[in-house]
Amino acid sequence: MSRTSAPPPVDRRPADVTLSHGLKQRHLSMIALGGVIGAGLFVGSGAGIAKAGPSIVIAYALSGLLVMLVMRMLGEMSAANPASGSFSVHAERAIGPWAGFTAGWAFWFLLCVAVGLEGIGAAKIMTGWLPGTPEWVWVALFMLVFCGTNLAAVKNFGEFEFWFAALKVGAIIIFLGIGVLAIVGALPGTDAPGATNLTGDGGFLPMGAEGLVVGLLASLFAYGGLETVTIAAAESEHPVQGVAKAVKTAMWRIAIFYIGSMAVIVTLVPWTDPMVVEKGPYVATLDHIGIPGAGEIMNVVVLIALLSAMNANIYGASRMACSLVARGQGPKALGRTLGGVPRTAVLVSSLFGFACVLLSYWRPDDVFMWLLNMVGAIILVVWTFIAISQLILRRRTERDEPERLVVKMWLYPGLTWVALAGMATVFVLMAREPDTRTQLYYSGGLTVGLAAVGYLRQRLAARAAKPADDTA
Template structure:
């Protein structure tokens, strides 16, 4: 355990309700795996890496599995709505918990704004002439309201959202596998033509694989929500362990499996992969009528689900930080079993991001996006370091060191790519500023008495 003379207030989640059931946690874990990043964002990765996107998602998926294994182990031992932030505080010190928690809060709140914009664009496509900002405001109000009530309402929303997404991805995989095997009526098996032709399996070479790898890493963001939610479940220890196991094997099925189906069915350099999205392009290739509108509905559900989950995650992270003496006390007020002030603050930040995107899309908003670009990696590194320090007296945690080596390699790759170098530097600047602020606050905390 770390040697520090600072005593941080220990989190007590007694004032939070425990209304999440095991089925809620399982579906929250699944819902975190299936997001708009998979349905839409994977198109850019395919365009850069070609068929090797399957390898990229496999490598980054293995890294995510290692991170979730570490996080699940620590969360089962010490369930907390602060999740990795609380673990970093215990293992490294309050400054690390402060840095991890508030950087992730900024990430989640900014993501809420982005998802609101994306969802509004889909709806205005169906209802042209309606103002985009009005739809964003409506979505924000709905999910802010959902999170202001008992946590079981959040759990029910996420349960059904995730059920719809899981159903959609399973149906896609079944149709895709049948088509690849030549068993789908009206279609012929494409064989390996799209995998070996058009430049081969690595058409973009090593550089293309790197771009695909970086894109895949950030598509996995959101899995951490289940360990945050565990603190409000009926059985936190059993619940988080089961939910993490569920999420881990689904990674291979949903991400890697669907990427393999897509690049087998559709030429990787087809314009539709980026313009329409890879899933729509694959369904169009199969000649399924109404594929575009259907996938738009699924993507809308994914975006709304992510908004709901991110408002929840941000509010709980903020509550935990305050409860541990690492944030303004006003955000720690709880009523009705929910940290309502933290919910309002998180929602307000998300809406402010939307306003920034409308007023200053070319500078302020893009700078904000760059600032959160590598936050997921910062959190994962702190998870790994926390796991190492909390397990120092046990057997040598080889897999944790392997995960750290993988994260270091990704940081090096980000520094080499012009498109991601800016994100790396901006996130680094924010992380340094938060670390300094966290250390200053740590010095101001009461000294432990033994």
């Protein structure tokens, strides 16, 4: 090939494990779109509003900026090297096997615990509609449904997520539309609130910088879920093009869905309204402007968000486990595939999640809280591995295979260092706040423990390989 000839189209398959490629572009686009809309946004954001007041908009904007940078870095690496292990594979290539082991198993643990939490949340909604029914029965039913979905062909997972995401996106768009009409006074029976709720009750920063910090920490962890699209991309028809398109549109999704929603809520509802926490900010807003049946409507939406997250997290956990096993980083039984689906990993991940649910009933005050604290800061650990890996791999890729850089991190390496500085700042802020300090310590303990095991495995593997090299 001459120097001036164009390189062939890049459409590599994942290098870490052989899976099916049943996800279509529409599945991938909707998984990326719905991945940013979870129960943390619909319900959990109320606690942040109660702590930060109207400045929650700034908190979500700052945390959203950090997430945008992380997704751009992850998108760059995933488009260059699509793999079902995503950032775990990138960390292994950039830093070493111990890093891939640590990032991968920490994320698997996080997803499995999250499956249990989402099952509990969905069961509470069902028992509210059907009093007297046991919560654990609903959790078991949901687990069976989504375990079955993930045991079948990957296109079934894609179809479930496509429609779940479509419903969530539709709900957010309708909410934003109604909210904007209410703000401008165009909704029948409502008057434009102006800036009353933004500047009253203590002003835009009613709790000062401390409230903004608490709101920032609360908002940051609501963005979890975006990473799944880079895992799913490896099983799409065109991994490179799919992940590139999904990541490039992540910015406006974050701005509209998260920051836009918070702006509408704090403009329409006083941040001191206790209903913002008790019912959730979306229900409180719809009730405030007189939308009939708002509570039940939003309960349906939250239920959909929880079930969607369960489905996606079982999928993500199973693919991460399978990828780790394929790279020699876990028990071989977890890596068994049938029909292109890692069915053993799906079953084990689902069972682990259900075990977390049982612990919430049997040992709610010690073992279950211990699990929750261990996963509290894991997503920040994963993001740190992503940033460090991107710093290293970008340099290598530019030198050896520049044609693979279909997606590029902006202003490299400057913004990567800015992102790392932002993560370090969040770690410091977590250490300062009593509510998050325990999570930081427990998550740090899990990370150090996994890193020690991973490093020991790496040293043993290198020692075992050395005699073979000497005799070759």
